[in-house]
Amino acid sequence: MSRNTKQKTIVLEALHKLNHPTALEVYEYSKQVCPQISLGTVYRILGNFALDEKILHIKIANNPDHYDYQTHGHYHFSCKKCLNVYDIDIPYMENLNKPHKECFIEDHSILFNGLCADCYQKEGK
Amino acid sequence: MSRNTKQKTIVLEALHKLNHPTALEVYEYSKQVCPQISLGTVYRILGNFALDEKILHIKIANNPDHYDYQTHGHYHFSCKKCLNVYDIDIPYMENLNKPHKECFIEDHSILFNGLCADCYQKEGK
DNA sequence: ACCTTATTGATAATAATTACTAATAAGAAT
DNA sequence: ATTCTTATTAGTAATTATTATCAATAAGGT
Numbered sequence: 342m343s344r345n346t347k348q349k350t351i352v353l354e355a356l357h358k359l360n361h362p363t364a365l366e367v368y369e370y371s372k373q374v375c376p377q378i379s380l381g382t383v384y385r386i387l388g389n390f391a392l393d394e395k396i397l398h399i400k401i402a403n404n405p406d407h408y409d410y411q412t413h414g415h416y417h418f419s420c421k422k423c424l425n426v427y428d429i430d431i432p433y434m435e436n437l438n439k440p441h442k443e444c445f446i447e448d449h450s451i452l453f454n455g456l457c458a459d460c461y462q463k464e465g466k
Numbered sequence: 467m468s469r470n471t472k473q474k475t476i477v478l479e480a481l482h483k484l485n486h487p488t489a490l491e492v493y494e495y496s497k498q499v500c501p502q503i504s505l506g507t508v509y510r511i512l513g514n515f516a517l518d519e520k521i522l523h524i525k526i527a528n529n530p531d532h533y534d535y536q537t538h539g540h541y542h543f544s545c546k547k548c549l550n551v552y553d554i555d556i557p558y559m560e561n562l563n564k565p566h567k568e569c570f571i572e573d574h575s576i577l578f579n580g581l582c583a584d585c586y587q588k589e590g591k
Numbered sequence: 592a593c594c595t596t597a598t599t600g601a602t603a604a605t606a607a608t609t610a611c612t613a614a615t616a617a618g619a620a621t
Numbered sequence: 622a623t624t625c626t627t628a629t630t631a632g633t634a635a636t637t638a639t640t641a642t643c644a645a646t647a648a649g650g651t
Contacts, residue, residue, distance in 0.1 A: 342628085343628080343629095344627095344628055344629065346628090346629065346630080348629080348630070349629095377630090377631070378630085378631080379630075379631045379632060379633095381630085381631075381632075381633085382629085382630055382631070385629085385630085386629095
């Protein structure tokens, strides 16, 4: 059976404290509390949590993978400048998951692209 | 100015002949016509075409990047078993791109997940 | 045919992630 | 509490996907 370790606890804490962090960001955060933690451990824990659907694994073009402690249906926005990921509050469209032609749809994800407010401002324009 | 090469031609042909291929699939196809072509060349050509928005670069979780010669707004389905990518004919929702709170949305992509008909059948259930 | 330089092939380098393995430590059994 | 079993970890090596480097090649204008 699964065991509770301080590594798992701190990784979960990182996901709550940070905003859709990457594995590396989780690692940096975790090291502050648990200096001996290794990046491989972070990847393994994140991978297992995602398998168990305890967390969400977000994959984005030109951006390392991000993770989210929120697993319920919601969509994301990714800033093409700073590469941060944010929740976007557009209601989940359950109806999009209805069976479709040849495909047996189980789920869908929507990723919005553009500039976040900060980067838009810095961009000058 | 840009030059026409047989490598560019064959890569574009691969995109039309194959169904949302990966860079490696484009490479395998291209080698049959142009045996000396290198994988780096394929990546470079695909990358440049994508930059020029001549083709679409599709990134999917647990799946190498795929490419599409169709660039107009449409959505994709990815089979979690065979990892193939298909167009899905749900109309593009232009209205989702309207400005949203703090984010300056330029575009969005929807990726549907599930099993394709073939894999669903093989799965037995 | 010549010249300029965009493009290529080959290879090395990098980034992100996964696999391996001996050592460690949860937590159940004694 | 101590022992025992084995899930988990740290550290490292390996792998996968992709990008960068650079001398050699070849478009295509002159």
